[in-house]
Amino acid sequence: MTTPSQVDTLTGPSTRREERKVLAGTLVGTTIEWYDFFIFAQLTATLLSPLFLAPLNESNPGLAQILSFALIGISFLFRPLGAVIAGHLGDRMGRKAMLVFTLVMMGAATALIGMLPTYAQIGAWAPVLLILLRVIQGFSAGGEWGGAALMAVEHAPLNKRGLFGAYPQIGVPVGMILATGLLFFLNSSMSKEDFAAWGWRVPFLLSIVLIVVGYLIRRAVAESPVFQEMALRKKESKAPLGELIRNHKLPVLYSTLIFIGNNAAGYLLIAFFISYATRTLKMPTPQILLATTLASFGWLIFTLVGGWLSDKIGRVKTFLAGYAIVFAWMLPMFALIDTKNIWLYGVALFVLTIGLGLSYGPMSAMYAEMFPANVRYSGISIGYAFGAILGGAFAATIAETLLQSTKWAGSIGIYIMVLCVISAIGVVLAKETKGRPLGVSAHH
Numbered sequence: 001m002t003t004p005s006q007v008d009t010l011t012g013p014s015t016r017r018e019e020r021k022v023l024a025g026t027l028v029g030t031t032i033e034w035y036d037f038f039i040f041a042q043l044t045a046t047l048l049s050p051l052f053l054a055p056l057n058e059s060n061p062g063l064a065q066i067l068s069f070a071l072i073g074i075s076f077l078f079r080p081l082g083a084v085i086a087g088h089l090g091d092r093m094g095r096k097a098m099l100v101f102t103l104v105m106m107g108a109a110t111a112l113i114g115m116l117p118t119y120a121q122i123g124a125w126a127p128v129l130l131i132l133l134r135v136i137q138g139f140s141a142g143g144e145w146g147g148a149a150l151m152a153v154e155h156a157p158l159n160k161r162g163l164f165g166a167y168p169q170i171g172v173p174v175g176m177i178l179a180t181g182l183l184f185f186l187n188s189s190m191s192k193e194d195f196a197a198w199g200w201r202v203p204f205l206l207s208i209v210l211i212v213v214g215y216l217i218r219r220a221v222a223e224s225p226v227f228q229e230m231a232l233r234k235k236e237s238k239a240p241l242g243e244l245i246r247n248h249k250l251p252v253l254y255s256t257l258i259f260i261g262n263n264a265a266g267y268l269l270i271a272f273f274i275s276y277a278t279r280t281l282k283m284p285t286p287q288i289l290l291a292t293t294l295a296s297f298g299w300l301i302f303t304l305v306g307g308w309l310s311d312k313i314g315r316v317k318t319f320l321a322g323y324a325i326v327f328a329w330m331l332p333m334f335a336l337i338d339t340k341n342i343w344l345y346g347v348a349l350f351v352l353t354i355g356l357g358l359s360y361g362p363m364s365a366m367y368a369e370m371f372p373a374n375v376r377y378s379g380i381s382i383g384y385a386f387g388a389i390l391g392g393a394f395a396a397t398i399a400e401t402l403l404q405s406t407k408w409a410g411s412i413g414i415y416i417m418v419l420c421v422i423s424a425i426g427v428v429l430a431k432e433t434k435g436r437p438l439g440v441s442a443h444h
Helices: 013-046 048-052 054-059 061-077 079-093 095-113 125-155 158-169 171-189 192-199 201-219 225-233 240-247 249-280 285-313 315-337 342-358 363-370 373-393 395-406 410-430
Strands: none
Touching (some): 013 095, 013 249, 048 125, 061 079, 095 201, 125 363, 158 363, 171 285, 192 201, 240 249, 240 373, 249 410, 285 315, 285 363, 373 395
8 A cells, every 4th residue: 555655756667667658658648639639720721611611711711711710619618528527537437547538539530520521512511510520529638638647747756747747748749740740741742632622531530540559558558556546545536526616716727827828829839820821921831831840849849848847946937937938939920920931930930839848848747736636637627628718729710810800910929928927827826836745645
């Protein structure tokens, strides 16, 4: 029987082997999750409005683009529901079962998008079915991240929680590299007509392969030591959600605020810049996709640095450094993008990823340390889901609307700067969490 302090200090060869399996399992799952998401977000920027919103695209292309970005946002609205249900079951039944379930669900919805008939084939049913599959994607994404974050952090040695917790986070840039890289390859190797006719379906259907790999890896991962300890002590709350709402409102609020700025800025990189560069600035799509892929490597590196750094100097300082960089870079970044020079476009995106990584890497560890074990899955999942709704869900839609109404890309920069300030306030209010015990008897 392990004591709470031992949960944080287990070592040995078998533990290290298990740790590697956990890191692989959390990384693979979030990579697949985000690959699926990015394929959709990036095709929304270039192709989905003519295929699924055909009549509107012909009569009012600007509105069709805003609505197709709103399709990204729709799935976010169902994330809290996924977070509530998966969080509740994850706090009752374990982290592992929910991880496998959400992974399979996300993959099935993505593969089905690749088989959907278009507006030309079935009329108004096309966007209806597309929205339904997006809702399923959003529901599964709401539950997936919390489980992956907790598996990583609850298996971590005390002094490496930030670094371990960064592994599910780098699923975002890795998923983006896979998605954008594949779209770059398809765009470069087939005609525009072929891509619009059938090529766009390939990345959705390929997610089936990723799901099989992810399922096998995740099944091999042991249950989180903290949850095993809870099961041994029969400490699991009968209603984690009720307990969370009654006694842990402030951590939920702070975790929501902390994520808003990062998520909104991230969604500019994921969805908006590609549309803005190709449609408004008329830059060539393959070059833009390649620049986005290269910037994603920056995001990957700086997310790991952010996790590692938060173990050295603390979560709060690392977050604040990240948000300061995003804030300071916003207006210069849009000035560089507006030059229409592909090299300056690449620099603009890469520097943004420094701030994005530092304000994303420490998140898993900080969130896990903010909640006691019996409501932890519910707490971090719900905070993350609400942060995503207020941050990224409609960031691309708001950015496109600001651009069309002000005719000045800098207005989008100011919008993100305001969100960075809100998130920085959330970080400061949450206070430093580094080193807090995660065991069952640890109540903060």
